[in-house]
Amino acid sequence: MxxxxxxxxxxxxxxxxxxxxxxxxxxxxxxxxxxxxxxxxxxxxxxxxxxxxxxxxxxxxxxxxxxxxxxxxxxxxxxxxxxxxxxxxxxxxxxxxxxxxxxxxxxxxxxxxxxxxxxxxxxxxxxxxxxxxxxxxxxxxxxxxxxxxxxxxxxxxxxxxxxxxTPGILWHKFEDPEVGIRLALLGSIKDEILSSLDLAAQLYRFLARDYPKAAERHFGAVVEGADPWVYLEAWGRQHGMLKHGGEVDEERLAQTLLAQFRTGKLGRFSLERPPVSNMISSLGSSTPDSFKDVTVSVAPQG
Ligand SMILES: Nc1nc2c(ncn2[C@@H]2O[C@H](COP(=O)(O)OP(=O)(O)OP(=O)(O)O)[C@@H](O)[C@H]2O)c(=O)[nH]1
Ligand SMILES: [Mg+2]
CATH class of the missing domain: 3.40.50.300 (P-loop containing nucleotide triphosphate hydrolases)
Incomplete structure (x- = not known):
């Protein structure tokens, strides 16, 4: 993307x-x-x-x-x-x-x-x-x-x-495509120039990877590597986003999901963690869903 x-x-x-x-x-x-x-x-x-x-x-x-x-x-x-x-x-x-x-x-x-x-x-x-x-x-x-x-x-x-x-400004080219995706997920890039369907799939992948418990709560059991649209369609159906004839309205689904993510209705999430150097973990035992795969060097607290 x-x-x-x-x-x-x-x-x-x-x-x-x-x-x-x-x-x-x-x-x-x-x-x-x-x-x-x-x-x-x-x-x-x-x-x-x-x-x-x-x-x-x-x-x-x-x-x-x-x-x-x-x-x-x-x-x-x-x-x-x-x-x-x-x-x-x-x-x-x-x-x-x-x-x-x-x-x-x-x-x-x-x-x-x-x-x-x-x-x-x-x-x-x-x-x-x-x-x-x-x-x-x-x-x-x-x-x-x-x-x-x-x-x-x-x-x-x-x-x-x-x-x-001042008006918001971006830069000419995002060297790292992940940066563009994060900006888009947060609503810093005009939706009109994006495929909201692709972006919704990216959002699903991010939640399934970094917040599996929350993903399961919203979309049902998460199977690694599965097609995001299997889960997104089920979510759309569950929320009554159907066209005449009973097909899921994918565009409406994608836009609703993105809006709910951006305004916190899906939960509180962070898309980015700090680079790991110089990090000291002091978070104690309450390891959150999102925190499992963060590698931090643990130093004793003084
Ligand atoms: N939940 C939450 N929403 C916020 C917060 N600050 C701003 N918003 C919302 O974010 C959206 C964008 O806010 P703006 O202040 O228009 O953003 P901006 O940076 O001036 O945007 P541009 O002028 O388009 O560059 C609005 O819907 C605000 O209500 C915040 O601290 N928390
Ligand atoms: Mg403004």
């Missing part, structure tokens, strides 16, 4: 970010906590030219909390990048953002004399505009559960910040 999507407005957004660099003190890069690396734009580092960056792991209400604990350890081992787990929807941990921004700017001459100027960047649909609304306590930035919703820069001020919302 080869996925590439880079519409013209993304190039324009890159230009706008560069043109406005001088007016930005800190970048808030919003990523999806269910796949923090796949939703982190590799172009950003170059684009922001050494300005401070805080990575915001958003939608923690939807991710696997055990895997999130691993990500937090992974970032703790990289103190040069500040990271803050948040949920814009549940307004979780938002004050930590202010502390992180202050830490990043404390040494500046202007610090304490004016508000921090923060530009919010990230791939499409990760929650940039929702973050602006959560921080400002309003609905000034328009949001939607689909990628490419925000079209231009929008400035909104709060007590602590002068904020700039």
């Amino acid at each position: 080869d996925i590439q999507w880079f519409p013209g407005h993304m190039l324009k957004t890159q230009r706008l970010i560069q043109e406005n660099l001088g007016k930005v003190d800190v970048f808030f890069e919003v990523v999806d906590s269910r796949a923090p690396l796949a939703t982190s734009n590799p172009l950003l580092e170059k684009l922001i030219q050494g300005k401070p960056r805080v990575v915001l792991l958003n939608k923690i209400d939807l991710c696997d909390s055990h895997i999130l604990a691993l990500w937090r350890q992974w970032w703790d081992a990289r103190p040069e990048t500040l990271s803050v787990p948040i949920s814009c929807k549940e307004r979780k941990n938002l004050p930590a953002l202010r502390h992180a921004a202050e830490n990043a700017c404390r040494h500046k001459k202007w610090f304490g004399l004016r508000r921090v100027r923060a530009m919010i960047v990230g791939v499409p649909n990760v929650g940039k505009s929702t973050l602006i609304n959560s921080l400002s306590g309003g609905h000034k930035a328009s949001t939607a559960p689909k990628p490419g919703h925000t079209k231009g820069l929008q400035r909104i001020n709060t007590e602590a910040f002068d904020l700039v919302d």
Whole structure:
């Protein structure tokens, strides 16, 4: 499944970010906590030219909390990048953002004399505009559960910040096809350019591999290597997604399944685990479904 999507407005957004660099003190890069690396734009580092960056792991209400604990350890081992787990929807941990921004700017001459100027960047649909609304306590930035919703820069001020919302940007080519699939599963790539049937099959494969108990709960007993559509069809039938004549409506099934996955109705899952180096497991005995095949080096807790 080869996925590439880079519409013209993304190039324009890159230009706008560069043109406005001088007016930005800190970048808030919003990523999806269910796949923090796949939703982190590799172009950003170059684009922001050494300005401070805080990575915001958003939608923690939807991710696997055990895997999130691993990500937090992974970032703790990289103190040069500040990271803050948040949920814009549940307004979780938002004050930590202010502390992180202050830490990043404390040494500046202007610090304490004016508000921090923060530009919010990230791939499409990760929650940039929702973050602006959560921080400002309003609905000034328009949001939607689909990628490419925000079209231009929008400035909104709060007590602590002068904020700039930006349209989501991707990069030209995903070298690793898995990255494209993760972005698509999380809704960061327009559904119109994808086969939702293929994507639903990918989702099934991922759940059967990483969350077999959850897959069994939703789709029935999972047999390794079996055709995903055997299970997906059964799921569609069970949920009454039939066409006239009693055939399963595969398109409707695929779209419903993807929507349920994206909004957490199927459960809380993470699509990505941290690379294994420097990892320390401190999760004790409650090994989750998803955690079985993660190789971590275990060190004694001090
Ligand atoms: N469950 C959950 N949903 C969230 C959270 N933050 C944002 N969303 C939802 O994610 C979807 C996308 O949010 P937006 O704020 O429009 O995303 P964006 O990054 O501005 O998207 P573009 O402007 O298209 O790049 C919306 O349906 C939001 O309600 C969160 O913390 N938890
Ligand atoms: Mg937006």
